[in-house]
Amino acid sequence: MIIYREKDYDAMSRRAAQVIAAEVVHKANCILGLATGSTPEGAYKCLVDWYKQGLLSFKDVRSVNLDEYKGLAPDHDQSYRYFMQSNLFDHVDICPENTRVPDGLAADSDAECAQYDAYIRSLGYVDLQLLGIGRNGHIGFNEPGDCFIKETHVVDLAESTIDANARFFATRDDVPKQALSMGIGAIMGAKKVLLCASGEEKADAVYRSVCRPITPNCPGSILQLHPNVVLVADEAALSKLIAAGVAL
Numbered sequence: 001m002i003i004y005r006e007k008d009y010d011a012m013s014r015r016a017a018q019v020i021a022a023e024v025v026h027k028a029n030c031i032l033g034l035a036t037g038s039t040p041e042g043a044y045k046c047l048v049d050w051y052k053q054g055l056l057s058f059k060d061v062r063s064v065n066l067d068e069y070k071g072l073a074p075d076h077d078q079s080y081r082y083f084m085q086s087n088l089f090d091h092v093d094i095c096p097e098n099t100r101v102p103d104g105l106a107a108d109s110d111a112e113c114a115q116y117d118a119y120i121r122s123l124g125y126v127d128l129q130l131l132g133i134g135r136n137g138h139i140g141f142n143e144p145g146d147c148f149i150k151e152t153h154v155v156d157l158a159e160s161t162i163d164a165n166a167r168f169f170a171t172r173d174d175v176p177k178q179a180l181s182m183g184i185g186a187i188m189g190a191k192k193v194l195l196c197a198s199g200e201e202k203a204d205a206v207y208r209s210v211c212r213p214i215t216p217n218c219p220g221s222i223l224q225l226h227p228n229v230v231l232v233a234d235e236a237a238l239s240k241l242i243a244a245g246v247a248l
């Protein structure tokens with residue numbers, strides 16, 4: 001695992017954007033696995049800036065997103081499709097038909113999940129998978145549990161995740177209780193993983209993911225088995241690794 005220790009959120013965002021941009025420059029028709037949440041917002045801003053400066057093109061890029069809330073329409077302002085449109089897709093030259101986010105409104109969610117996996121397989125898996133991490137160690141919406149789930153699946157969100165994401169909704173009751181999430185199989189099938197984290201509240205999840213035993217109780221810990229992981233994090237998120245002498 002390569003660890004980039006950055007000073008703060010802005011530096012983390014810039015470094016993460018550099019890793020993504022390097023992939024796009026190196027392979028113009030790469031497959032990007034994309035993430036939502038507060039963590040990647042700054043990186044997406046950098047990518048949009050660089051696109052506007054003519055430094056990058058997404059013309060031949062295809063993307064698959066990690067997850068979507070079940071029951072939210074694409075135009076709901078808290079849906080992950082809406083997030084991707086407003087933070088990245090609407091501002092760069094990616095072809096709309098080359099972007100995929102699980103359909104939160106699919107009448108048959110299980111069929112949608114199976115189709116999502118079939119699509120990822122048909123692409124030959126992802127070249128670069130961007131990940132944030134939940135405070136409880138979740139990646140995508142793979143919540144802590146008794147086992148790792150390989151396939152894209154419908155998830156019952158953990159109460160702690162609902163609490164953490166309530167800040168984006170008018171009330172806690174408005175937070176969907178379920179989501180469709182890419183499974184561990186597609187994430188681990190990526191040729192490269194870019195894990196990003198910022199802030200003290202992620203320090204424990206980062207530490208458990210990098211230094212502690214691999215367990216489905218901390219889904220991020222499975223990344224220890226991936227041969228090509230880049231961790232980009234700020235000092236607050238790395239604080240436990242720094243204390244343990246791992247990220248100096």
Ligand code: GLP
Binds near residue numbers: 131135141
């Ligand atoms: C969300 C998303 C994850 C994200 C995580 C952390 O629930 N499903 O993909 O990595 O929680 O979010 P944030 O970056 O806002 O802390």
